[in-house]
Amino acid sequence: MEIIILKSVITPLLLLSGFCFGFCTPIDTITSTQFIKCPETLVSNGSAFKLGFFTPADSTNRYVGIWYSTPSLSTVIWVANRDKPLTDFSGIVTISEDGNLLVMNGQKVIVWSSNLSNAAPNSSAQLLDSGNLVLRDNSGRITWESIQHPSHSFLPKMKISTNTHTGEKVVLTSWKSPSDPSIGSFSAGINPLNIPQVFVWNGSHPYWRSGPWNGQIFIGVPEMNSVFLNGFQVVDDKEGTVYETFTLANSSIFLYYVLTPEGTVVKTYREFGKEKWQVAWKSNKSECDVYGTCGASGICSSGNSPICNCLKGYKPKYMEEWSRGNWTRGCVRKTPLQCERTNSSGQQGKIDGFFRLTSVKVPDFADWSLALEDECRKQCFKNCSCVA
Ligand SMILES: *[C@@H]1O[C@H](CO)[C@@H](O)[C@H](O)[C@H]1NC(C)=O
Ligand SMILES: *[C@@H]1O[C@H](CO)[C@@H](O)[C@H](O)[C@H]1NC(C)=O
Ligand SMILES: *[C@@H]1O[C@H](CO)[C@@H](O)[C@H](O)[C@H]1NC(C)=O
Ligand SMILES: *[C@@H]1O[C@H](CO)[C@@H](O)[C@H](O)[C@H]1NC(C)=O
Ligand SMILES: *[C@@H]1O[C@H](CO)[C@@H](O)[C@H](O)[C@H]1NC(C)=O
Numbered sequence: 001m002e003i004i005i006l007k008s009v010i011t012p013l014l015l016l017s018g019f020c021f022g023f024c025t026p027i028d029t030i031t032s033t034q035f036i037k038c039p040e041t042l043v044s045n046g047s048a049f050k051l052g053f054f055t056p057a058d059s060t061n062r063y064v065g066i067w068y069s070t071p072s073l074s075t076v077i078w079v080a081n082r083d084k085p086l087t088d089f090s091g092i093v094t095i096s097e098d099g100n101l102l103v104m105n106g107q108k109v110i111v112w113s114s115n116l117s118n119a120a121p122n123s124s125a126q127l128l129d130s131g132n133l134v135l136r137d138n139s140g141r142i143t144w145e146s147i148q149h150p151s152h153s154f155l156p157k158m159k160i161s162t163n164t165h166t167g168e169k170v171v172l173t174s175w176k177s178p179s180d181p182s183i184g185s186f187s188a189g190i191n192p193l194n195i196p197q198v199f200v201w202n203g204s205h206p207y208w209r210s211g212p213w214n215g216q217i218f219i220g221v222p223e224m225n226s227v228f229l230n231g232f233q234v235v236d237d238k239e240g241t242v243y244e245t246f247t248l249a250n251s252s253i254f255l256y257y258v259l260t261p262e263g264t265v266v267k268t269y270r271e272f273g274k275e276k277w278q279v280a281w282k283s284n285k286s287e288c289d290v291y292g293t294c295g296a297s298g299i300c301s302s303g304n305s306p307i308c309n310c311l312k313g314y315k316p317k318y319m320e321e322w323s324r325g326n327w328t329r330g331c332v333r334k335t336p337l338q339c340e341r342t343n344s345s346g347q348q349g350k351i352d353g354f355f356r357l358t359s360v361k362v363p364d365f366a367d368w369s370l371a372l373e374d375e376c377r378k379q380c381f382k383n384c385s386c387v388a
Contacts, residue, residue, distance in 0.1 A: 026041075026042070026043035026047075027042060027043070028042050028043060028044050028045050028126055028127045028128075029042070029124055029125065029126045029127075030042065030093060030094065030095060030101070030124065030125045030126075031095055031122075031124045031125075032094065032095040032096070032097065032122065032123075035092050035093060035094035035095070036051075036052065036092065036093050036094075037090075037091065037092040037093075038052075038053040038062065038086075038089045038090065038091050038092075039052065039053060039089070040052060041053075042127045043069065043127070044069075044127045044128055044129040044131070045128075045129055046129035047069055047129075048068065048069065048129045048130075048131065048254075049066055049067065049068060049069055049077075049127060049128075049129065049130075049131045050066070050067055050069040050127075051064070051065070051066045051093075051127045051133060052064070052065075053065075053086070053089075053091060054067065054074075054076060056178065056179045056180065056181065057178065057179055058178075058179040059179040059180065060087070061085030061086065061087060062085060062086040062087070062088075062089070062091065063079050063080070063081055063082070063085055063086070063181055064079070064080040064081055064086075064091065064093055064103045064112065065077075065078055065079040065080065065151075065181075066078040066127065066131055066133060066146065068131075068254065068270075070270065070275055070277075075268075075277060076153075076181070077131055077151070077153035077155060077256065078131070078133070078146050078150070078151045078153065079151045079181045080093075080103050080112040081103050081111045081112035082151065082181045082182050082183060083182045083183065084111040084112060085111075086103075086105050086111065087105075088105075088106060090105060090106025091103060091104065091105050091106065091111070092104050095123055095124065095125060096113075096119075097121065098119050098121060099116070099119035099120045099121050099122065099123035099135075099137065099143075100113050100114045100115065100116055100119045100123075100135075101113070101114040101123075101125045101133075101135050101144065102114075114135055114144045116135075116143055116144055118143075119135075119137075119143060119144075120137030120138065120143060121138075122137070122138040123135055123136060123137050123138065123143065124136055124138075130147075130155070130156070130157060131146075131147075131155050132145055132146055132147045132157075133145065133146040134146075147159070148170060149170075150170065150171070150172050150173075151172070151173065151175075151181070152172050152173060152174050152175055152181075152258055152259045152260075153172070153256055153257065153258050153259075154172055154188075154246075154256060154257040154258075154259075155256045156246055156247055156248050156255070156256070157245060157246075157247065158245060159243040159244070159245050160172065160188070160189055160190050160198075160243060160244050160245075161189075161190065161241050161242065161243035161244075162189060162190050162191065162192050162241070162242055162243075163240050163241045164192055164240050164241070164242065165240040166240070169189050169190075170189070170243075171187040171188060171189035172187060172188040172189070172257075172259045173186070173187045173259070174186035174187070174259045174260060174261050174262075174263065175260075175261050176261060177261050178261065184261050185202055185203055185263075186200055186201065186202055186207065186259055186260075186261070186262075186263035187200070187201050187259075188200045188201075188259045188265060189201075190234070190242060190243065190244050191209075192236075192242035194212075194365065194366065194367050194368075195212035195213060195366065195367070195368060196212070196213045196234045196242055196244070197209050197210050197211060197212055197213065197218065197220075197364075198210035198218060198244065198265075200259065200263050200264075200265060200283065202263055205291075206291040206292070206364075207263050207290060207291050208263065208264075208265070208283050208284060208289055208290065208291055209291060209361075209364060210283075211361045211362060212362060212366055213234045213244075217232070218232075219361075219362065220361035220362075223281055231246045231247050231248060231249050232244060232245075232246045233245055233246065233247075251272075252271060252272040253269050253270070253271055253272065254269060254270045254271075254272070255267065255268070255269040255270075255280070256268060256269075262284075263284065264282055264283050264284040265282070265283035265284075266279055266281070266282050266283075267279070267280040267281040267282070268280065285302075286302035286307075287300070287302065287307060288300035288301065288302045288307060292328060293307070293308065293327060293328075294307070294308035294309070294327045294330065295308075295317070295327050295328050295329050295330020295331065296329075296330035296331065297310060297311050297314045297330050297331040297332065297333075298310055298311070298314075298327055298330045298331050299311055299357075299360060306325060306327075308322075308327040310330075310331035311331060311357070312355055313333060313334055313335070313355070314331035314332060314333055314334060315331060315332065315334050316330075316331055316332075317329050317330055317331060317332045337352055337384070337387070338351065338352045338381075339381075339382075339383075339384040340384060352381065354377060354388075363388070
């Protein structure tokens with residue numbers, strides 16, 4: 001497993017560290033009368049997380065965010081006013097009269113809101129030690145929570161989901177750049193069609209996929225077989241929502257996933273009591289991890305030059321384009337399948353067979369068959385739209 005010191009991923013931040021006024025007791029809750037203003041912070045009970053104002057490196061803008069309160073290297077995991085930065089030091093985080101959580105600038109202009117149309121008066125917002133910021137009405141019922149509105153980070157117990165009835169998705173969205181948390185072009189979510197897969201999209205185009213979920217791991221991510229990488233679950237709640245979530249098997253490790261401005265999912269961790277965050281895994285290690293680099297029926301090997309080849313029995317669909325190194329339109333069969341031959345020309349020939357491929361992701365749009373291997377093979381031979 002590759003362990004790299006986390007230099008490029010952690011955004012160096014100028015954090016306006018909290019100092020105390022009068023009694024030095026950190027608070028974790030905001031109410032309509034107890035608000036925080038720059039540079040104050042909320043500290044979760046247990047001190048794992050802080051909420052407050054921060055300025056990204058190479059920026060003069062200020063944002064309200066939640067970060068791991070590690071002593072020296074701090075990592076922002078959630079940002080409220082991503083698209084409307086504060087430009088001075090006069091912002092506040094408070095609860096409005098109608099019970100919404102607000103970020104306002106010095107001119108009392110709302111730059112971010114929890115946007116509930118039915119918020120309850122006298123609500124309060126608490127930063128939990130899981131990194132979740134929850135808004136509750138005065139009976140204690142949660143009306144809004146930050147983990148349902150993720151930024152670019154995926155933390156334990158969060159849910160990345162898709163509702164198959166409404167198409168509604170909860171996704172991670174990348175920052176534009178390390179100095180700009182506004183919404184970038186990449187998003188990461190779950191695609192529940194056929195068999196659930198995790199996708200990273202660049203705009204609306206797929207950029208990376210995990211391969212299908214087999215009940216334990218995403219099979220295109222073989223590293224998940226290590227104990228260190230598992231703990232994932234994909235759940236169908238039977239009401240139309242499919243979500244993925246993970247828990248930590250080892251409580252002496254802090255661990256989360258970040259979607260970088262370049263579209264790479266990075267798993268980072270820190271051992272309890274240590275200050276250094278480290279990279280445990282990355283989704284994009286080479287060009288071969290980019291969706292569709294070699295096109296349909298092409299096979300990508302980052303060690304080869306060129307990296308793309310056609311599968312055995314296939315040839316480039318457009319030879320000239322392919323030899324120029326543009327592989328996106330992929331490969332086609334040299335000889336049609338038997339069932340296509342008999343259907344079209346009545347011509348017979350050699351009998352089709354299967355060729356075993358290893359160390360490749362199964363194709364996108366794969367489907368389950370309950371049949372055993374021999375039966376599956378027979379069913380596939382009989383069915384012209386089954387190609388592998
Ligand atoms: C709140 O609602 C307004 C209007 O519907 C919308 O423009 C804005 O983006 C929403 N803000 C958030 C933080 O969702
Ligand atoms: C909100 O709190 C104030 C002060 O504690 C109280 O007077 C008021 O009745 C409360 N409003 C609601 C709707 O509970
Ligand atoms: C938990 O992580 C720590 C630090 O890496 C390690 O020393 C320990 O063996 C792990 N415990 C388990 C149960 O895996
Ligand atoms: C590769 O070929 C496709 C299809 O012809 C075309 O749309 C695309 O622009 C080409 N890409 C490059 C980098 O030339
Ligand atoms: C043939 O295969 C396709 C794709 O796998 C499947 O959707 C279809 O139901 C199959 N048809 C029959 C008759 O099994």
